[in-house]
Amino acid sequence: MNEISTIPGNAPQNADAAELPQNVEAEQQLLGAILASNDVLDRVDDLVKPEHFYDPVHADIFALAAKRITDGLQTDATTLKNFMADHDGLKALGGAEYLLRLQLSAIATSAARDYAQLIHDLAIRRALIDLGKTIADNASAMREHSAPDDQIVEAEAQLFQLAATGSAARGFQSFLRALTDAVDIANAAYNRGGGLAGISTGLVDLDKNLGGLHDSDLLILAGRPSMGKTSLATNIAFNVAKAYKRGAKPDGSEGVIAGGAVGFFSLEMSAAQLAQRVLSEAAEVPSELIRKGDLNEQEFQRYLRAAQELESCPLFIDDTPALPISQVAARARRLKRSKTGLDLLIVDYLQLLRGSGRNENRVNEISEITQGLKAIAKELNIPVIALSQLSRQVEQREDKRPQLSDLRESGSIEQDADVVMFVYRGEYYREREKPGEENLEAMAKWQQDMENLHGKAEVIIGKQRHGPVGTVELSFDGRFTRFGNLVKPWQQDSQGF
Structure with missing residues (x-):
């Protein structure tokens, strides 16, 4: 040779x-x-x-x-x-x-x-x-246009880009390998006990429709003001963080076996306000009483106990306003690298994020933001839930239930999302249609409608890339801003209600 x-x-x-x-x-x-x-x-x-x-x-x-x-x-x-x-x-x-x-x-x-x-x-x-x-x-180099924070973000992005290079492309694989992967997914669902391959939201009927929250998925949760989209996102965050548990996975490795660590970008509410919502739900103390300080001794003690129990909950809140999407990605990466890790990211809400500044057109900027959120989901291999506002055209229809065309800048949001969900509470709209006292027939009809709608909410799944669309009924308790599993009439009989 x-x-x-x-x-x-x-x-x-x-x-x-x-x-x-x-x-x-x-x-x-x-x-x-x-x-x-x-x-x-x-x-x-x-x-x-x-x-x-x-x-x-x-x-x-x-x-x-x-x-x-x-x-x-x-x-x-x-x-x-x-x-x-x-x-x-x-x-x-x-x-x-x-x-x-x-x-x-x-x-x-x-x-x-x-x-x-x-x-x-x-x-x-x-x-x-x-x-x-x-x-x-x-x-x-002391350059005026290059702030240290921007340099850190850029450096982190380049490091993650380096880390992603050279991963072996899968290409064609044998049917045996595909069968093995399918069995592993089914085994994970079986071991969760709830038939889920993804992270449980804590809401049984929603989990059944979504199969849980799946890694690398971008889920849009949209609604008009006062529908409760922030409350639902907070409830899901609390449920996931509360269920957090580490242990031995089926393959023998150490990791998260239930729930997960949650990162919550709250661009509208402060961290204290968000924590107050979580505590209101956990302690079952009305949020308005907490704000007023109008609590009796029993309620206050319940509030304190709930706070102590939630101290170790892996729920992390960032309430920095008007964050650019690049900063959201950088901060999510840091949390992912931390000891606790990151299993679910929630953004409230996407219209309050900023793009890179290169897009003068708002539609293009929203497109950049949704693409960035989807990229975070894929890069960190976690589900990302982004809340979104709806346009006012919902209010002009007789049926106020939202649909995909009601999304602001709907083209990019609908296109990039794996799941689009709408929060709808008929009670909110019907309450504002109360007829005059003199119209007895209309009043009786209104009271009947209010009784049927009271304490109920709908999550309308308008798009699901890997599953069916449809409507999920939930309970809603406005006192604690809490969504829950709705007990059906046939379940009431079986449970002795």
């Missing part, structure tokens, strides 16, 4: 080139394996790209070889030499003879994947070094 010497002077030209992590011999062996057997490319192209090669000549050889093989053309030292005859870098190494030495000195193709992994890892290390220098240079 002919020896191939390392190539001096052919690395990227900078003062620190000699110190950069690299392995030119591994690059030579991988290229030789590809030239000797074109099938090798299929096993490594998810790991290695031209930019991962330390030697720029090797990068050019790989790029040309990959293009020809992808086009279905036989590729070896003989076929490549004509296309690289004028390449100055290759000439310096011996031209066509160097290509032939690469091919003849290739090791067993079975080791190609290992060399590809090494080349990829070394490229990531070089990128980290380069990023570190860039961060240091930017921090040293």
Whole structure:
């Protein structure tokens, strides 16, 4: 086997080139394996790209070889030499003879994947070094338009982008592998006891329709003011955080086995106001009495006990107003990296977020925001619930139940969301239609309607990418701003109500 010497002077030209992590011999062996057997490319192209090669000549050889093989053309030292005859870098190494030495000195193709992994890892290390220098240079340069907070956000985004590179593409998989994944999902649902593969919202009928909250999904929860969308989001956040439990997963690894850690971006209400809502529900003390301080001794003690019980609840609130979507992503990443982690993210509400500032058109800005929220869900592999306002056209219809066209800037929101849900309380609208006392028949009808609607709410699932649409009925207790499971008439009989 002919020896191939390392190539001096052919690395990227900078003062620190000699110190950069690299392995030119591994690059030579991988290229030789590809030239000797074109099938090798299929096993490594998810790991290695031209930019991962330390030697720029090797990068050019790989790029040309990959293009020809992808086009279905036989590729070896003989076929490549004509296309690289004028390449100055290759000439310096011996031209066509160097290509032939690469091919003849290739090791067993079975080791190609290992060399590809090494080349990829070394490229990531070089990128980290380069990023570190860039961060240091930017921090040293006092530029008016570059605030330190913006530099941190940009650096975090680049680090996460680096972390995401080189993940093996799945491509085709055997039916056996697909069957195994399907059984694992069913097993997870079985072990949860509630038939769910996702995180339980704590609301049985909603869980049945959604199958729980699924990782990487963007769920839009929309409604007109006073419908209770913030209350429902708060209830879900509380239910998920309260059920948080770690333990051994079915595969033997340690992790979250119930509930989850929740991050809540409250752009409209303060953290204290949001916590007050959670405590009102947990202690069953009316929120208006808490605000007024009009509590008796029993209610106050119940309030304090609830506060003590919730101290360890993994619910984290960020009430910074008018956050740009880039900051939401950065802060979510930090929480995900923390010891507790992040299993569910809630944003109240998306119209109060800001885009990058490059879009003067509000529709385009909302599109950027919803795309950013979906990207967070996929990147962190968590469900994201974003609340949204509805347009006033709902109020102009006789039937006030919302529909997809009522979403503000509905095109982008509807398109990017995996699930769109609407909160609707008929009691709120019917209450405002009270007839005059003199109209006895109308008054009797109104009272009957109010009795039927009292304490009830609907969650209308207008879009669900992986399931059915429909309406879920919930109970609603305005005193504690609490949504709950609605007891059906046939359940009342069986439970002795």
